[in-house]
Amino acid sequence: MADEINVEFSVDPDAPIFVISVAAQLAGMHPQTLRQYDRLGLVTPGRSAGRGRRYSARDVASLREVQRLSQEEGVNLAGIKRILELEYENRALRGQVEQLMDELRLMQAKLRSAGRVFAAEPGGDIVAVPPGRRPRRPVTSTALVVWRPGR
Secondary structure, three states: OOOOOOOOOOOOOOOOOEEHHHHHHHHOOOHHHHHHHHHHOOOOOEEOOOOOEEEOHHHHHHHHHHHHHHHOOOOOHHHHHHHHHHHHHHHHHHHHHHHHHHHHHHHHHHHHHHOOEEEEOOOOOEEEEOOOOOOOOOOOOOOOOOOOOOO
């Protein structure tokens, strides 16, 4: 009985690894259709050193989506191109939002851990005070001043 070898690996979904014939088979299309979609800008495969097209797993998924939109939804190729552009833009914007949210959480954590707040005293001096506290107010005079206008 042979020993089983269990090998695990992951592939970058954007790595251009499939030649056109394999990508066409995976997408359920003719290779000439993939060439046409490349010319129209629906899918932009990578290129090998010899200028041959190389498709990624993400490209194959896009090709399947193009086929679904065309056959099941009746969307023309110009409409499909616009849908794909908007989906790409949406993914990019979601990435930016996530990055900004990470930065915001980091800054909020820094503010919480800082433990110091600065305030200006009535005399103009800047002092550190604990969060939620106000700077000490100077003792005010209890003297009574009478003002008599016109004298």
